[in-house]
Amino acid sequence: TQLLEQSPQFLSIQEGENLTVYCNSSSVFSSLQWYRQEPGEGPVLLVTVVTGGEVKKLKRLTFQFGDARKDSSLHITAAQPGDTGLYLCAGVRLGNTPLVFGKGTRLSVIA
Amino acid sequence: DTGVSQDPRHKITKRGQNVTFRCDPISEHNRLYWYRQTLGQGPEFLTYFQNEAQLEKSRLLSDRFSAERPKGSFSTLEIQRTEQGDSAMYLCASSLLGATNEKLFFGSGTQLSVL
Numbered sequence: 001t002q003l004l005e006q007s008p009q010f011l012s013i014q015e016g017e018n019l020t021v022y023c024n025s026s027s028v029f030s031s032l033q034w035y036r037q038e039p040g041e042g043p044v045l046l047v048t049v050v051t052g053g054e055v056k057k058l059k060r061l062t063f064q065f066g067d068a069r070k071d072s073s074l075h076i077t078a079a080q081p082g083d084t085g086l087y088l089c090a091g092v093r094l095g096n097t098p099l100v101f102g103k104g105t106r107l108s109v110i111a
Numbered sequence: 112d113t114g115v116s117q118d119p120r121h122k123i124t125k126r127g128q129n130v131t132f133r134c135d136p137i138s139e140h141n142r143l144y145w146y147r148q149t150l151g152q153g154p155e156f157l158t159y160f161q162n163e164a165q166l167e168k169s170r171l172l173s174d175r176f177s178a179e180r181p182k183g184s185f186s187t188l189e190i191q192r193t194e195q196g197d198s199a200m201y202l203c204a205s206s207l208l209g210a211t212n213e214k215l216f217f218g219s220g221t222q223l224s225v226l
């Protein structure tokens with residue numbers, strides 16, 4: 001059973017569209033992180049959310065941590081081809097355990 | 112600072128052979144992690160070190176896998192008697208314990224293909 005469930009698994013959209021991807025769990029996390037990974041490279045950290053209900057913005061990307069700290073979402077406004085990649089959520093469970101990852105959402109933005 | 116460096120980038124081996132990968136973390140980072148990633152999956156935790164001490168190993172890690180970080184700097188991951196199921200991207204990451212909200216910095220990985 002996957003600890004962090006990400007949806008959708010694949011997403012293909014046109015340039016300029018908005019999108020939201022989700023990261024859900026039945027477990028509580030002390031923090032959640034979002035990474036982006038390009039083919040043949042390691043994941044690169046985008047953001048860390050720590051407080052329940054927290055919202056962080058990174059240019060056109062908006063990240064939200066659920067009130068109960070069990071889920072998170074990533075919203076991209078006016079997607080661009082450069083946003084194409086694998087978006088991974090990862091969490092640290094209570095007790096400072098090593099980071100666990102979801103399977104990711106593979107996003108393709110078509111010009 | 113050149114980031115986390117992994118060597119080799121690609122490794123092709125025959126089933127039954129031993130392979131060793133190296134990871135050089137960011138110099139001031141005291142934690143070092145190994146993850147494995149297969150196609151269509153997220154990275155899967157294997158093991159991690161704090162300085163030279165190996166603090167945790169995944170239950171999924173068979174005894175054919177061993178990792179070392181002898182001087183608390185670089186680390187090696189060895190796989191003995193490789194199997195086709197070992198084919199994956201092996202990712203190394205480092206972080207600074209004590210920093211607010213630990214951030215992992217990943218290398219580009221070693222892509223292993225077992226024929």
